[in-house]
Amino acid sequence: xxxFVESGGGRVKPGGSxxxxxxxxxxxxxxxxxxxxxxxxxxxxxxxxIITSKSSTDYSDPVKGRFTISRDSAPNTMYLQMNSLKPEDxxxxxxNVGTSWGNYWGRxxxxxxxx
Numbered sequence: 636x637x638x639f640v641e642s643g644g645g646r647v648k649p650g651g652s653x654x655x656x657x658x659x660x661x662x663x664x665x666x667x668x669x670x671x672x673x674x675x676x677x678x679x680x681x682x683x684x685i686i687t688s689k690s691s692t693d694y695s696d697p698v699k700g701r702f703t704i705s706r707d708s709a710p711n712t713m714y715l716q717m718n719s720l721k722p723e724d725x726x727x728x729x730x731n732v733g734t735s736w737g738n739y740w741g742r743x744x745x746x747x748x749x750x
Contacts, residue, residue, distance in 0.1 A: 636739070637661035638660050638739065639660075640657065640658050640742070641655060641741045641742065642658075644728065644744030647748055648749070649720060649722060652719075653717045653746060654715070654716050655717070655746075657671075657712065657714070658711070659712065660711075663688075666688050667734045667735070668733045669687075669706060669713045669730065670682060671704060671713070671715045671731070672728070672729045672731060674727050674743075683702065684703075686706055692704055701719045703715070704716075713732075723748075725747050725748050727743040727744065727746075728744055729742075
């Protein structure tokens with residue numbers, strides 16, 4: 636089975652940057668989709684970015700042009716580079732992977748953007 640561990644969260648000032656890694660254990664197979672989600676208190680979980688096993692990427696409109704999703708294969712790690720952070724980016728960020736045999740979630744890491 637697949638498990639994720641997110642890290643790299645913390646507190647930054649508006650305009651700052653953070654890089655979130657998510658290390659996967661277990662086999663992903665040859666075809667999968669990796670995603671970053673975020674959830675602020677009292678709000679619905681929001682899709683942030685997607686990267687496929689073919690390295691195709693996509694982003695939600697609020698983060699487009701500011702965030703970049705990427706991956707490494709050894710070890711299986713997904714990254715979210717967050718630049719020009721805004722207070723509205725404050726949330727718990729979760730990594731997720733959809734494989735041929737299941738959908739898996741990490742535990743989340745807190746990102747706080749404030750002065």
